[in-house]
Amino acid sequence: MEDPAPRSGSSSFVWLVGASQVVGLASVVLTGVWMGHYRGGFAWDGSAQEFNLHPLCMVLGLVFLQGDGFVAVFDFHRAAKIPNMYSLHSWCGMATLILFCVQWVMGLMFFLFPVASSWLRAAYLPVHVFCGLVLLVMAIGSCLLGITEKLLFSIMPTYSAFVSEGVLANTLGILLICFGVLLSFLITREEYRRPPNPEEEALSVHFKTLTEGGSPSSP
């Protein structure tokens, strides 16, 4: 981590990273306000307040921190005798989680364990980068579907009257889209890519060596 600065475009890079973090944090805060203020707060007792942990954990985890948090909604469904996995939101969300796990295991096998040759690593790297971006977009899409579902289950009669909860949740959706666009732009620009450090150079796990097909440690 001795030279973490991008090669060029440093000024716009800093501003875009800053903006993405502000928008991402605002999304987390807005989810917290929606669930905490409008939907009755949080609990872990099978009540509707346990469901409220689900949107917060997913936005905080899968979108903002890329973690996990699926248990709350299944536990709430079990207590309230609501079937699982029937909605498009649940299908997209589960596909995102499963693909996220596949991506994690594949990354571990190709880049951490010494099973893959330098050639295989180089061939897999762009697919791994692409799949990571697809996962981010799918996570955000799943959030938007969850927002729409929650609003129609909770406030269908008043949603069309522009009540504050509906406007807040819609705004959250737009913020999540902005977060995804900013992150996608930052990830896909060549000029924002961090140059490899000496440690990565020796292990030949950095982007430049892999994409150029060479490896200092291969015969």
Add this chain to the structure above:
Amino acid sequence: MEDPAPRSGSSSFVWLVGASQVVGLASVVLTGVWMGHYRGGFAWDGSAQEFNLHPLCMVLGLVFLQGDGFVAVFDFHRAAKIPNMYSLHSWCGMATLILFCVQWVMGLMFFLFPVASSWLRAAYLPVHVFCGLVLLVMAIGSCLLGITEKLLFSIMPTYSAFVSEGVLANTLGILLICFGVLLSFLITREEYRRPPNPEEEALSVHFKTLTEGGSPSSP
């Protein structure tokens, strides 16, 4: 159009393009079956059958053909006295349409009219390509939100019992995601990019000249 073949990876390119078209067409057919068979067919008289044109036109137009088709839903809302633009689906859909128009006008100004310098064209091109991909993803995201809205407005009591309409519409959503992932992969891979033809070379509007900053027609 004398040399439309990509530089390399022709075999996988052909298969991926074929797969994307099959999945895209299947999405259009599934939307047609959903609206035509389950939702009562099509009409242009302010009835619910006029609304049914909206999903079909949007999937066919904004996703599969990148056209337009917003009139049917506003006309249906007016006749049925339903407020416009209150839902997250409408916000995302309208944002997509507005940004699509902005993208179209910007493209016209930068690449067709001779107002932009070669340097400006080169600077704008990657942004234009990125925004095109964002628009495709936003169009698909808006479709998924529309699917969820339509299902909850129409079959909320039976959706959780895995009725066939719900499963068909969910499958449509997953197909649209697959279509988006396939197209995104095809668009972002360097090896699938078409080499410039002589006409584009002379006009310096092709990707290679623009990204390398040179132009045979600039002083």
